[in-house]
Amino acid sequence: MSDLIENYLREVEVALRVESARRRQIVAEMRAHMREKEEEMLRTEPGRPREDVQRQIIADFGNPQDLAVAYGAGGIVLLKNRAGETLLRVGRAMGEVGRAAARGSGAVLKGLAVALAVLLVVGIGVGVWAFYEVRPVVQTLVEENVPYSVYDFSCDADGCPADPSNQTFHIHDAAREVRMDLRIRGPLEAATNATVRLSVTDPEGVVRYDRTFAGGAGARTNEQVAWAPLPGGWALALAFEGDWRGSIDVEVTTLGIPRAGSG
Amino acid sequence: MVGAGIAGDTGALERFRDKLDRELKAGLVALVLLAVVDETGPDYGYRILKTVRTASEGALDLKEGTAYPLLQSLERMGFVASFWGDGSGGPPRKYYQITDAGRRALGQGLGDWTALTAAVTKTMENLKEVGR
Numbered sequence: 001m002s003d004l005i006e007n008y009l010r011e012v013e014v015a016l017r018v019e020s021a022r023r024r025q026i027v028a029e030m031r032a033h034m035r036e037k038e039e040e041m042l043r044t045e046p047g048r049p050r051e052d053v054q055r056q057i058i059a060d061f062g063n064p065q066d067l068a069v070a071y072g073a074g075g076i077v078l079l080k081n082r083a084g085e086t087l088l089r090v091g092r093a094m095g096e097v098g099r100a101a102a103r104g105s106g107a108v109l110k111g112l113a114v115a116l117a118v119l120l121v122v123g124i125g126v127g128v129w130a131f132y133e134v135r136p137v138v139q140t141l142v143e144e145n146v147p148y149s150v151y152d153f154s155c156d157a158d159g160c161p162a163d164p165s166n167q168t169f170h171i172h173d174a175a176r177e178v179r180m181d182l183r184i185r186g187p188l189e190a191a192t193n194a195t196v197r198l199s200v201t202d203p204e205g206v207v208r209y210d211r212t213f214a215g216g217a218g219a220r221t222n223e224q225v226a227w228a229p230l231p232g233g234w235a236l237a238l239a240f241e242g243d244w245r246g247s248i249d250v251e252v253t254t255l256g257i258p259r260a261g262s263g
Numbered sequence: 264m265v266g267a268g269i270a271g272d273t274g275a276l277e278r279f280r281d282k283l284d285r286e287l288k289a290g291l292v293a294l295v296l297l298a299v300v301d302e303t304g305p306d307y308g309y310r311i312l313k314t315v316r317t318a319s320e321g322a323l324d325l326k327e328g329t330a331y332p333l334l335q336s337l338e339r340m341g342f343v344a345s346f347w348g349d350g351s352g353g354p355p356r357k358y359y360q361i362t363d364a365g366r367r368a369l370g371q372g373l374g375d376w377t378a379l380t381a382a383v384t385k386t387m388e389n390l391k392e393v394g395r
Binding site for chain 2: 037060
């Protein structure tokens, strides 16, 4: 049985147009909330079907596109298609200009905001017409070459957790290429026996990557690894030994935006 | 016809109430969330929303799609700080705690709210006198 909550969270992850670390945190927070609410509702309403509970929880969060706008992808949504997907959004800078004008920050600023708004409306009118004419082609070309983050983990000199959680990522069948970017900056102290082991296993259980990095002054790694995009759940294991006080950034990206419900 | 007139009035009334509901809530929800975080100390979103519901005796049932982006806005403004904590066997949770700036904003906001409600109440009372 498909998990409606995980399907929904994948849609939200696609919709969010924010930097990858922030996107991961938003989805992680939502997941924690939804799972706790699901557990409580199933406990207090034992006869209620799980899918029914999940649908209600999802409804309380709302449409992924609207959620993405609420999380401040920037500015104002000006244009949506019939499916409710945002097609055109005015950027954050424009939003700030508009708000400054509304606060009465001066006639000059207000005039500038009005002039920009007029230019924008005219530009949008021309652009929307052209955009709809070539939209299917443009959208496909853009989406197929956008790196999409499916996993992002960072910890720094304040201390990395001994047992980081959420060490899985999902590759959809519409994705092309799986690329991992790994950056490690080891502890500055010379005398340390701290290590970090990173391993990646594909959906068929094949270990695609397994390395242990030792600590010590000046320990640095900057590595990019690419694999074929086998669809399904991949497992990434991070194990810290000793008191690791460096920094580690692991990000996994695919090319081609995964479609909701695929994979 | 009277029936058609009443139906038309109902539509306009519902739109007016929706507008009032949206515009009143827009700022107040942020104030309520800040007050809850201040009162309860560091806590995570699910419990913060439960506290709102309980404290309001069900009158304020905030939608998650509204509350979470608002918590993030409060964090961006520097009024709350967050940290990830243990999920008690489940996924890690994001905890929020109020900052000094947040306490100042809360104090100011509550003061403004008190002054506003007093002003509206006074106006309504005076209007009754004016009407006599």
